[in-house]
Each structure stands twice: as C-alpha cells, then as structure tokens.
Amino acid sequence: MTERICYACGERAAAPATRCDCGEPLWLDTDPHDFDWNAVADDPGMWRYAELLPFDSPGGVADAAGGTPLLRLSRLDEFAGVRLHLKDEGSNPTGSFKDRGSALGVAAALESGVNIVGTVSHGNMAMSTAANAASAGLDCVVLVPDDIPESRIDLISQYGPRLLRVSGDYAALYDRSLELGVELEIPFYNSDVPLRVEGQKTTALEICEAFAPGVPDAIVLPVSSGGHASGVWKALRELKTAGTIDQLPRLYFAQAAACAPIAEAFDAGDDAVSPVEGGETIAYSIANRDPPSGTRALTAARETDGGVVAVDDDEIRAARGAIAESGGLSVESASATSLAAIRRLAVDGELGEEDDVVAVATGRGVSESPPSSERATVDRVDIDELGERLGSR
C-alpha cells in the first residue's frame, strides 16, 4: 500500500516521492473495492476505518485521533441558510484535525523503524506532530520561522520536540525539508504529504458514515495548503469506487479574502492555482499564499460541482460569534470561514434551506483571543442586592 499515484495524470511512483513528475502532489494508491460500512473495525476514533488506512494505530494519544462529534446545530440554520451540521475537530487531542494525519505519520515511522519525525509548522500541525511523536517515544524536529512569537514556542515546546528557528526564506522550507528528509531519513510530515492526506481522509469517512446510506448535500471546509481538502476528496472517491455511496456530496472550500489564491483561480476558471501576494487576516492559520495542493483542491471543487469561496474578516468574525453564541462552541477564526462561506453560498442561492450541509470546524480557538472585538460589559452587584437584580431581569 505504499505505492503512490498522481490524481492528475495517473502516473505511479514509489515512496518516498511526494510529487509526480508532472508537478502535482501524489497520494497513496489504495484499493477500496471491498469496503462497506459493515467492514468498520471496533477500534477507537479514526482507526475504525483500518480497512482504508495503510497502518494500524500506534496506540497512546493516536488512539484519540478522530471520532469527533458531528453536531446538528439547528439554532444556526437561520444564520447559515441551510440545515447546518458541524464537525467538531477541536475535540481531537491537540485541538485540531491535524491529529488525524500526525497519528498515521507516527504509525508509519514506527513501522519503518525510524526514531524521528519532523514537520514545518508553527501552528496546529507543529503541536500535533510533536504531541504524537512524544506519545510514541519518537524524537521530533519542528522547523519554525525565525520571528515566531514566544507564546507559540511555549505551546509547541511543552511536548518536548527539538525546535529550530530557521532564518531565510521560510516558504522554501516546505520543499527543502522534504529533500533533506529523504537524504537524512527523517520523515517530514508537512501539510499535504501522502500520509497526512491519508489520515485526513477519515474526516469525510466519519461524515459519510453518519449520513449513511445517504450523503450530505455539501461539505464545506477551510482550505490552506489543500491537504485536508485532498483527503476529504480522496475519501469520497474511495467510497464511490467501493459502491458505499452513490453520489458525492459537493465540496466547497473557504478561504480568507485577504489571501485567496484557490478562490481566485476558481473564479477565473483557471486550470491551476498561482501564488498570490497575500495580506493580513484574522484567519491567519489558513493564509497560504502558495498552497502546495492548491490545484488539487481546485480540481476537487470542480469535479464535485462545488466551489471555492473567499470571505472577509467581518464575515468570519460574525460566523465565529454565531458559532459561540448559538452553537456553544469556541472555534478558531480559520474554522469559522466554513460557516461564513455557507452563509454566502445560501445568500447567492447556491445552497438552500432544505440542504443538509456540514461545516467542518477544523480547530479549537485556543491560541486566539475570543471572538468579540470589544470586551463585554459586565454589571457589578453586591451579594446583598443580588436577589433584587436577578428578580428584575
């Protein structure tokens, strides 16, 4: 199951290649023909889908990856303009969907006998890779930008990885680390490498199993590198190949307007995604100006009759507030782009109020301040006057 195949041209390649000669990213060449929902395993979280994964759980914290709640949040229907379901990836052990890919990456490393893994990240992926490595007893190297804030260092370093602040062109590190990784036998689990994409398939497997024998009308998720989008698309293709689902839900991807290369390519009808300059946004964790799986995500949106939507910071802020105040969940701004995009698609008539739509909330709002831009006004009262005050509400 370690042979790899190009989604775009169909060429095959052997591990550890991550890119096809045509330039597009490779994914694992899996054969899902025998799969059906009765074949799921009695294992925790994402390992339920062992049949569709190349490795078994390494145990420890990896056992907690996936198996996240899919919530019907009807109080958000009016805001969203659809029948809203939310996939709460914040309940993963380090608070984001990244644990799905990290868990599988660590499983692969243990299987192949290496004692170290690496990643290029200063956000959720860094914490997730370091945590999963720690639990498995593997060394871990995390390459972070030179100007990383100290608060991020604290969050990542608690799991005991080796952090390296790298000066120079941080964007070039994605490719450079993969090259060095091959040379030095350090598997680098960057955002859209085949094993990470394979683990991230399980988000969509869980969603589809919950809707079985049907599927939701659409699944909407934030897109940054395109790795999660690719995993979700791959899962749907495999379920279709296996005959487990008859039709694919439409896939929509959300970007922050300030940095939206995939949405721009979609709107322009381009065949490939080009880098953009990119600006500041509160959804900084998905502000990827040159997404390595951008064209793959673009293709996923087109082939499923979906789309790619850019939403601005005001829309993101409103969505994040609505999820907290009407849904009872605190999600990071990047995650709130899903709901913001759904609202926009509903206003534009592309989604309707009878549509069952899943917003994937990719991570908990832990490293961000709460959504309200202004501090709440809080009344003061003396305990002796409390009855009067509460009684007059």
Add this chain to the structure above:
Amino acid sequence: MTERICYACGERAAAPATRCDCGEPLWLDTDPHDFDWNAVADDPGMWRYAELLPFDSPGGVADAAGGTPLLRLSRLDEFAGVRLHLKDEGSNPTGSFKDRGSALGVAAALESGVNIVGTVSHGNMAMSTAANAASAGLDCVVLVPDDIPESRIDLISQYGPRLLRVSGDYAALYDRSLELGVELEIPFYNSDVPLRVEGQKTTALEICEAFAPGVPDAIVLPVSSGGHASGVWKALRELKTAGTIDQLPRLYFAQAAACAPIAEAFDAGDDAVSPVEGGETIAYSIANRDPPSGTRALTAARETDGGVVAVDDDEIRAARGAIAESGGLSVESASATSLAAIRRLAVDGELGEEDDVVAVATGRGVSESPPSSERATVDRVDIDELGERLGSR
C-alpha cells in the same frame, strides 16, 4: 426520577431541595436494577447511558458531551508506577468534564419549561454552562467574583451569557444562589447539585464499560467541591446494584497540598471535612477551602478502600510535564494532580506496577500557560545550513 435521597442518612426529599435536613448533599433517587451493558443506547457520547439518566439529550452541543477517549499510555507507566490509563476529559466541547453536568442541567431546564439557567463559577464550569445554554437557546447568568481577570471575562463572555461581578463574600454565593434560584425559578447548576452529579456519573460509566466485564483496580481524580467524585461513586454503586460489576474499583482523590481539606480529614480519620484556610497553588481550579461535597467524597474514598492524597506544586508540575512529554497531552495543572497522586501512591506501595489505574484528566490546559517553568532553548539556523545541522543530530 426527580425524587432525591441522602447518601448519608437515607432520608428522601422532593426537588428542588439540594441538601438533606442532616446537612449532607442529596442526589437523585435512581433505580438501576435493570441496567446492563447490553442496554446502552445507540446515542452519542454520554447519552449512551440514557437508561441511567433522568433526561434525554437536548441536542446541539450537548450531544458532544462525554464519550471521551480512555487511553492506555504505557510510556507513563514508569513515572506512574502502575499500568497507566488516562481518561481525557479535555476532549469535551468546552474542554472539561463540566460539560457532562451542564448538558444534563440544560436538558432538565428545557423539560421544565424555564428559559434561564445559572451558575456560580469563573472557570471551566462557567464556560461550560454558558456554552450549553447558548446551544439550547436559554438565557444564562454567571456569577463571578468582583476581581475576576479580564482574560477570564473574555473566555466566558464569548458564549453570550449575562455575567454579574458580585462583591461581598464570594464563598457565600454558593448557597445564596441556590436559595435565590428556587425563589426566582432560575435553576443554578453549581458544582455538586444533584443534576450535575448525575451527569458526572457518566465518566465512571464509560471507564467501567471499557474494562467490562472487569473493572480497573483504581480510579484517581482531582477533587475540588466533591461533585465529580460523588458522581463517579454514585455510578459505581449503581453498577454494583445492577449486578453489572462485581466489585468496585478503589477511588482515590487528589488535592493540592496548599488547600487540602479532604485529604486532611482523611489522614486525621475524621468523620467530616472541615474548612481550611488554604493557600496558593498552581492547581488553583481545585483549591476549594470549604468543599460542599467534601464529606461525601471522604466517604466515597473510605467505602471503596481508596484514599485522598495531597500533592505539592513540584509534584504537580512534574506530572503535567510527563503527561505532555511522554503522553502527548496538554492538561491543566489541576488535572495533573491525578498522575501526581498515583506516583505517590505507587511509591508508598499502595498501588503496584501490575495495577490498572485510570487517571482522570479533567480538563485541557487552555487557560494556563504551558507546564515548563522556564522557556525552552531554541536553536537558530539559516536555511542554507539546515542539512548540516539536522545531519549532525
């Protein structure tokens, strides 16, 4: 199922009483006789145990309460001195076990037709109650101390509750809010009221089902008000009554040495817990100098042949670091008291290396800084020298 009974003297009382005339807290008078593991429901999270709960899920975020991972973290065995299992309550929707009780409380409020709930808290319980109320469309009033830090206000207020800063004796608010709640028909879900305890039973139900047909040798959890401890004990009693388990696991409770009224009563052989003066500790969220269910927790420890252990801040810090660096989980200091207590019990010979022991990690370390007291040293490197640096590891 709304009749209440005193664990201590067996007297009954009707809702909304929370205390028996004897002074001890009441719990719901449930009849578990028909329960067995085959009777669990096909519902999400804690609602799997509908048979043992007085209300069904109200839907929304309440559906995500419970169903938390129980992880076998063998890399912590050496530190712990036992076969270590960790119950990761941080995966609950607001990051702590409090969601179990809040979800049930909101279900009860909806059932009885009130449109508001309240709580006295400035920590995890405040966020949890506000979030669950928001998801159910209920108003929520949270009574916080006058000197609450602004950062806490931000965390709680994102769910849109009414916050009231109360001046005067904050400790007196526990009882005062319950009185006012009855008068004004605002159900106050304080830490150990009967419905919250009932929801918190499900932590132990999940643990026991995972070990079925056996039980773990011991369950260890932090104790503050004694509400969670009471819920766990009640669950074990019900399973025993139903014949679902043959023997009870020993219950051990952990306190921070700086504020340990229950541990002091246990060590002194007292029949009841008395208030202490209490000092500062990094496990501030369990520093309860006058725990309302303290005597009930003390009784639970004695009747299950367990105990109550006070651990100091150095032990807590070491345990928190070990959980992150060898377990891959970031837990709050209060949660790390479980592992610190297990280590102490193993050193004292009360737990052995063949014992299967469950440490309940009650919450995620989101509102605290990471465990390392000193900032990690991070090397710097230029991208052009990365190969050399990584190669020489």
